[in-house]
Amino acid sequence: MSNIEGALSGVKVVSCSTAQAGTVPYMLMADLGAEVIKIEVPGSGDGSRRAGAIKKGLSSFFETNNRGVKSLTLNLKAAEGKQILHELIKRADIFGQNFRPGAAERNGFGYEELKKINPRLVYASVSAYGLEGPDANLPGTDAVGQALSGVTEAFSVPGQPMRTGVASVADETTAILTFGGVLAALIHAKETGQGQKVDTSLVGSAFRLMGWTMATTMWNNQAPITGARINGSRERAGIAACFNDKNGKPLAIQLDNRHWIPALKILGFHDSMEEKGLLDLGLAFESDEKKNEILDTLMSLFGTDTRERWVTALREADMVAAPVNTMLEASNDPNVVANGYVREVYHPKIQENIKIHGSPWNFSETPSNPGFAPELGEHNDEILSSLGYNESQIKEFRDNEII
Numbered sequence: 001m002s003n004i005e006g007a008l009s010g011v012k013v014v015s016c017s018t019a020q021a022g023t024v025p026y027m028l029m030a031d032l033g034a035e036v037i038k039i040e041v042p043g044s045g046d047g048s049r050r051a052g053a054i055k056k057g058l059s060s061f062f063e064t065n066n067r068g069v070k071s072l073t074l075n076l077k078a079a080e081g082k083q084i085l086h087e088l089i090k091r092a093d094i095f096g097q098n099f100r101p102g103a104a105e106r107n108g109f110g111y112e113e114l115k116k117i118n119p120r121l122v123y124a125s126v127s128a129y130g131l132e133g134p135d136a137n138l139p140g141t142d143a144v145g146q147a148l149s150g151v152t153e154a155f156s157v158p159g160q161p162m163r164t165g166v167a168s169v170a171d172e173t174t175a176i177l178t179f180g181g182v183l184a185a186l187i188h189a190k191e192t193g194q195g196q197k198v199d200t201s202l203v204g205s206a207f208r209l210m211g212w213t214m215a216t217t218m219w220n221n222q223a224p225i226t227g228a229r230i231n232g233s234r235e236r237a238g239i240a241a242c243f244n245d246k247n248g249k250p251l252a253i254q255l256d257n258r259h260w261i262p263a264l265k266i267l268g269f270h271d272s273m274e275e276k277g278l279l280d281l282g283l284a285f286e287s288d289e290k291k292n293e294i295l296d297t298l299m300s301l302f303g304t305d306t307r308e309r310w311v312t313a314l315r316e317a318d319m320v321a322a323p324v325n326t327m328l329e330a331s332n333d334p335n336v337v338a339n340g341y342v343r344e345v346y347h348p349k350i351q352e353n354i355k356i357h358g359s360p361w362n363f364s365e366t367p368s369n370p371g372f373a374p375e376l377g378e379h380n381d382e383i384l385s386s387l388g389y390n391e392s393q394i395k396e397f398r399d400n401e402i403i
Contacts (some may be wrong), residue, residue: 007031007120007366009237010184014088015039015069015096016076016109020142020168021202022098022126024175025182029094030068031359031368037383038374042073042401045376051228056350064357068371068378073403080402082108087387088114089117093189094182098126101136105211111197121195122185124178130201145170145202150210150217158227158288174205213394228295229285232257237281242324243302248322251307259319265316267310323389331355347372377403 011034015026023046030036040046042201052061075081089095095114097104104110104125112125115175128140129148146152146164146391156162181198189195207214216231217224225231228241240254255263261280264270273279276297284291302310307323331342340358347354349372359368380403384394397403 004365004367004369006031006369007363009033011094012094013037013094014085014092014094015148016104017096017098017126019098020065020171021174021178021205022096023048024093024110024172025124025179026069026096027065027067028175028179030255031370032363033366033369034094036069036366037379038069038071038087039074039076040071040306040376042377042403044073045071045073048277049376055354056356058347058350058354063373066373067356068369069374070383071374071377072380072383073377075402076107076109078400078402080397080400084384084387084397084402085109086114086117087385089114090119092121093186094122094123094124096126096178096182100139101125101127101131119195120189120193122182122189123195123197124182125197125199126174126178127199127201129203140202142171143208145174148203149206151206153223153226154210154213156226159252161179169209170202170206171330173209173382174200174202177205225284225291228291230281230291230294232284234285237284239281241298243299245307245308245310246303249307251302251311252256252322252324253310254312254320262317262320263314266313267301269298272301273297343370345370349375356389 003146008029009032011029013026013029013034013036015023015036016039017023017026022092026034026036026038038046046062046066048065049059049062052059052064053182054060074084076085095109096271097109099107105112111125114123115121127136128144129135129138137314143164146169151169152162152164155165168391177306178200180197181200185196213224213229213231230237230239230241236253236257238256239260240252242252244250253263261270261279264273264279270279278290278294278297284294311321311323323329330336336342337366339362341360342355343358344353344355346352356370359370361368380398381394384397384403389397394403
């Protein structure tokens, strides 16, 4: 662990957030040195403490999404609990919550109320569907974000039922966009003294994740080619797709129109594709039949030798190719390990080494410093003492179930 201050050292965050999209933005801030105080329900805490794999009482879900933050249990339904929250808000730069639209306002910690206490406050609100629209007040999770945004179709295979993915791509995308939006608002607040509310949602963030593929779909007013990405135009087609080798091991390639024919020659596929009249990749735009014939023929050809041979041949020609990793393989990939995207650390609670996400960034001067997730209410005394409460008052809060 580094003793160098992080890029966000001095930034104070208060979070009333749970699950994943609501917690990861602040976990990332904690990695970068921010002081993050997580408000939890006394006694039970964040329900995600019991989610994911459980190892000697340690939750893989909670540990991953809440590392480095401080836990303060607080009964926000009690006047004393709200007063403590308000004291924290006076000192905070950022406040975050991920309740349904209107719930924070009904419970006394909506943006309009908190900005009266601290006009410089950046207030982050994460919802499922967004603030407006017919479903705004419905509950929603990562699956909703994937389903409504087009993500599910984008990763579907023609002829097979659509399924939401096992990885929480809507949650994580929302978290990263919330992280960026909040820090942009924080820069504005630091320069002008004016705070503001930043709203993000699972649906909106996952929709943004679709990027230019969604824009192309809207421009053409038709569904994209799925199963393999054959893109561009009839005259300038490119391909991004996965194929299995002779041992069933998958590899991924991505070729633009300039590399299509040279790649076929390098791989030894040119003559076979020519015999079938499939050298023109743009034929895929003419019919599903032609698209499927191209893909089926490529699958057959890649099935004649090993993944290592195909990937090596294309990479030696400076073309894009890679093995397709399983999740376990990804965690041991030499590129992932060398860049510190996965780390092995000793966890004092369970007294053994565990693998964790490293930082997605490598800062040259202010390296990130991942911590561990807190025990429920671990920092109650520390935080309340910093607000000026004495031992007797803290004991009274505990006896009255305020904390």
